[in-house]
Amino acid sequence: MKLSDRTRLIKPSVTLALAAKAQVMRAEGIDLVNFTAGEPDFDTPQRIKDAAVEALKKGMTKYTDVRGIEPLRLAILEKYRKDYGLKYEKTEVLVSCGGKHALYNAIQAVIDQGEEVVIPAPYWVSYSDMVLLAGGTPRLARTSEESGYKITPEQLKAALTSKTRAFILNSPCNPTGAAYGRDELAALARVLERHDCLILSDDIYEKIVYDGFRFHSILAIEPKLRERTIIFNSLSKSYAMTGWRVGYVLGPAAMISAAANIQSQSTSNATSIAQAAALEALTGPQDEIAVMVGEFHKRRDVIVKRLKGMPGITCFKPQGAFYVFPNVRSLLGKTANGKKLSSASDVVDYFLTEARVLAVPGEDFGSTENIRISYATSIKEIEKGCDRIEAALKKLE
């Protein structure tokens, strides 16, 4: 069958593919340490599940407004008002089937053929493919471990051209865990103020931050960017709700309306009972988040310490999210079982075959010398995985 040209532009999500591979290996009885998870290992809090059950019992099983049920949209507006002092109207929010879907719709709504989107690399795997699907061109701005994996104002200035339509800001970042402080955002805002492009702010890890770090919205810092900023968020990570598929986008009414039209011609509304659960998540007690973040914090400290102690690996200490992105450059060129390690993918393959540890290669995140390890797993598993990696490293020649 002839497939559309569009399908040739993109590849399947590597993170989802590897998570599926890990499941198959475990089902086959292989004692695998799985470091691929892009989701909290905690269960969705009971009060949220109960809200969905209640909605189901009450017969909330029909289509809803494409944009989402009104109480949920109002709860989202209230959250952004309370957390960051940002005021949005009902016409400026759209609930979608996960944050990924919210980003997809919005990118379809604002990017035209040939327009460039500046993406600091390393970046979350789906940004570039979503831009390609919209006919746009991803323009990567490489950051390094030395610069804390953050784009500098100078770099941003150099990356913005007359073709730039948008800049993607993801803080805290998947895969590096880097998060921008207030002053850093203010400096980026000063550059963006002078360049007429959109700012796509993916806030999905806003609540998962460590060491007293405070998340700031670039818009709260520079309100002049209001008409050009689009905010994305999701219930997935903060409330351990990845499978429920509820995310949302906030932005100027015309853009929201266009994204809602796209959604109305594809998925229609996010699942009705998942919306009821999301409403409870946002409006009920928020204590579960702190408990979860406390756990992630302990795990981050363990894994960073372990990785830093390994020869040939350097590891940036993340300020947020639940991933580390160790640099394995020094391992490239070494030999394992007669085979030379030439790429981050080779290192991942080696850890899988030799140590039964599965990580994600950096290539799809825009880095050839890093691997992504998720610490959304128990400290016991983290220690076990690190012991195995350490033993495998000793065998390299």
Ligand SMILES: Cc1ncc(COP(=O)(O)O)c(C=O)c1O
């Ligand atoms: C940076 C980032 N944005 C968006 C998403 C989308 O998440 P979801 O579609 O589950 O809301 C993810 C998921 O891994 C992510 O890491």
